[in-house]
Amino acid sequence: MYGLEEAGIPGKEYLRDSLTNCADPLKAIEDFQTDNGILLPSLRPMLPLLDLHGVKRQEFHFSVLEELREKLIVRIEDMNKLETKERDNKLKDLLTKSFPLIRVPALQPVVMAILKNLDVVEDKYLNDLVADKSLYEKCDISVKRQIWQQHPTLFGDEVSPILSQYIKEKEMLFFNFKDATKSFYSLSPRVRRQNPIIQTLVKMVGKNVLLYDTILQFLRTLFLRTKNVHYCTLRVSLLMALHDCEVQDITGMDPCHKFGWCLDACIREQNVDPKRSRELQGFLEGVRRGQEHVLGDISMTLCDPYAINFLALSCMKIINHHIQSETLARDNNILMLLLRMLNLGLHSWDVLNSQVFREPRLDPDLITKFVPILMSFIVDDQVRSVNSKLPPDDRESALAIIEHSGPPPDSYQQFITEDRLASILAIYYTLQVTKQKDKQAVMRVLGTLSASHDNRALSDQYLHILVNNLITMSEDFASEEFCSVVFDEIYLPSLTYGNVVHHMMKLLYHIHQHLPQQRLDNTIKILESFSYMNENSKTLFQELQTKVKEFVAKVESQPQQSQQTNDDFASSVLTPAAHRD
Numbered sequence: 001m002y003g004l005e006e007a008g009i010p011g012k013e014y015l016r017d018s019l020t021n022c023a024d025p026l027k028a029i030e031d032f033q034t035d036n037g038i039l040l041p042s043l044r045p046m047l048p049l050l051d052l053h054g055v056k057r058q059e060f061h062f063s064v065l066e067e068l069r070e071k072l073i074v075r076i077e078d079m080n081k082l083e084t085k086e087r088d089n090k091l092k093d094l095l096t097k098s099f100p101l102i103r104v105p106a107l108q109p110v111v112m113a114i115l116k117n118l119d120v121v122e123d124k125y126l127n128d129l130v131a132d133k134s135l136y137e138k139c140d141i142s143v144k145r146q147i148w149q150q151h152p153t154l155f156g157d158e159v160s161p162i163l164s165q166y167i168k169e170k171e172m173l174f175f176n177f178k179d180a181t182k183s184f185y186s187l188s189p190r191v192r193r194q195n196p197i198i199q200t201l202v203k204m205v206g207k208n209v210l211l212y213d214t215i216l217q218f219l220r221t222l223f224l225r226t227k228n229v230h231y232c233t234l235r236v237s238l239l240m241a242l243h244d245c246e247v248q249d250i251t252g253m254d255p256c257h258k259f260g261w262c263l264d265a266c267i268r269e270q271n272v273d274p275k276r277s278r279e280l281q282g283f284l285e286g287v288r289r290g291q292e293h294v295l296g297d298i299s300m301t302l303c304d305p306y307a308i309n310f311l312a313l314s315c316m317k318i319i320n321h322h323i324q325s326e327t328l329a330r331d332n333n334i335l336m337l338l339l340r341m342l343n344l345g346l347h348s349w350d351v352l353n354s355q356v357f358r359e360p361r362l363d364p365d366l367i368t369k370f371v372p373i374l375m376s377f378i379v380d381d382q383v384r385s386v387n388s389k390l391p392p393d394d395r396e397s398a399l400a401i402i403e404h405s406g407p408p409p410d411s412y413q414q415f416i417t418e419d420r421l422a423s424i425l426a427i428y429y430t431l432q433v434t435k436q437k438d439k440q441a442v443m444r445v446l447g448t449l450s451a452s453h454d455n456r457a458l459s460d461q462y463l464h465i466l467v468n469n470l471i472t473m474s475e476d477f478a479s480e481e482f483c484s485v486v487f488d489e490i491y492l493p494s495l496t497y498g499n500v501v502h503h504m505m506k507l508l509y510h511i512h513q514h515l516p517q518q519r520l521d522n523t524i525k526i527l528e529s530f531s532y533m534n535e536n537s538k539t540l541f542q543e544l545q546t547k548v549k550e551f552v553a554k555v556e557s558q559p560q561q562s563q564q565t566n567d568d569f570a571s572s573v574l575t576p577a578a579h580r581d
Contacts, residue, residue: 302345
């Protein structure tokens with residue numbers, strides 16, 4: 001056993017020297033057993049009895065050792081009830097005596113329990129733990145936090161795989177291939193924070209501000225390197241999970257905490273009331289001079305896809321309200337605040353990359369020109385909806401459809417192409433009309449998204465909702481004109497971009513039975529050339545092929561069954577009753 005001599009306990013070196021230099025080896029062994037056995041007079045008479053029962057001395061000593069070890073660990077845990085100074089002095093004294101035995105498997109749990117209960121472990125012990133990987137891995141998380149403070153590289157090695165796993169899990173949520181009802185945005189903020197990865201990070205951080213800051217720096221760096229907005233989600237979720245655990249050492253020093261907390265409450269309630277809007281505006285405009293960098297973290301909070309989704313839906317809700325009340329949207333202070341927040345979130349990467357911590361300018365033309373265009377579209381949709389419920393009059397219906405279904409003005413497309421905020425509002429208007437199953441409105445505006453700013457409409461978080469909504473319009477795919485807008489203008493030209501091919505496979509999986517046969521065959525052939533992009537694509541395409549083949553086989557068998565039924569009926573009619581009996 002390693003470390004016995006260092007702890008002042010005779011070990012293998014002492015025993016070897018004794019046996020080498022003694023005149024009677026048996027006597028030396030007996031003396032060693034007597035000196036190092038359990039020094040309890042009441043037990044000694046029992047040892048010969050145990051020998052008679054075939055119980056080895058080693059088994060006996062190990063059973064006693066285990067019992068004493070468990071009692072000692074309980075006593076160490078109970079030291080937390082003592083005053084801090086007295087507890088630390090006793091634990092440090094115990095650690096000095098026992099640390100040399102840390103490599104003895106039977107005694108290692110005792111040493112680890114002492115380390116765990118010490119608020120501050122001396123560097124010499126931490127360095128020994130780091131030097132031996134097997135010891136480091138067995139350390140309690142509280143001890144590892146102290147190691148990570150001294151060795152940030154080790155912390156990075158621990159955290160990096162966890163962050164990567166989180167991103168992978170988030171991205172996989174978009175490709176729930178067979179379930180078209182489950183939405184990426186369906187989980188509440190509090191439920192999302194129960195994610196095991198978030199909880200693991202909370203445990204790793206504990207109350208350590210330095211480790212929390214280190215994780216935030218990792219997230220900023222990774223966001224800048226990859227532009228992956230899920231790192232923004234993780235930044236917000238970690239902060240709010242620490243808020244749930246009431247870790248005030250961290251939440252009290254994070255300048256984004258109150259802003260994130262207020263926004264989180266709005267997202268939970270799916271509403272921004274006047275009081276909360278004033279609070280959010282106060283946080284946004286209350287960044288002090290010398291603390292401008294806080295705006296970068298606020299922008300990351302607003303870049304979270306869940307925040308973007310909430311803000312965009314809230315804007316559309318307010319715009320729809322103003323149409324009903326026949327008032328001007330530009331006079332709504334809450335809408336102006338939401339647009340500012342949405343604009344800041346969409347510029348988050350630019351703010352962090354340029355280190356120019358200033359709120360990006362909101363284009364006045366977006367308020368005075370683009371939003372009115374959107375409102376006119378919504379009015380057109382309502383006119384057509386009302387017209388469809390009136391008594392049929394072919395001429396009047398045709399005029400209503402023509403007057404309220406014209407192509408979007410050129411300025412609408414220009415806004416979508418050049419302004420990221422306009423593109424988001426256009427996307428969410430399109431999602432609104434697909435949810436309403438308004439075929440005419442979808443055909444009118446869907447194609448404009450093909451040239452959205454920075455291909456924003458092709459991002460997973462928007463295509464995911466669009467596909468789910470289009471699946472509910474499956475019967476409209478029987479129209480070649482509708483297919484042309486969806487496939488020829490949006491999906492087929494973008495198959496090389498990101499995961500568009502996966503979203504298109506999902507759409508086809510659910511609506512293929514309504515497609516014209518020629519359209520289905522051509523689309524499957526095109527997808528086949530993209531199905532080997534990676535293993536995931538290959539699997540999805542095989543499932544799609546299987547589904548389509550099953551449908552084709554079912555369709556081809558129906559005429560035969562119908563013919564067989566007709567033949568049986570004719571036979572029964574033509575055959576005399578007596579013969580049938």
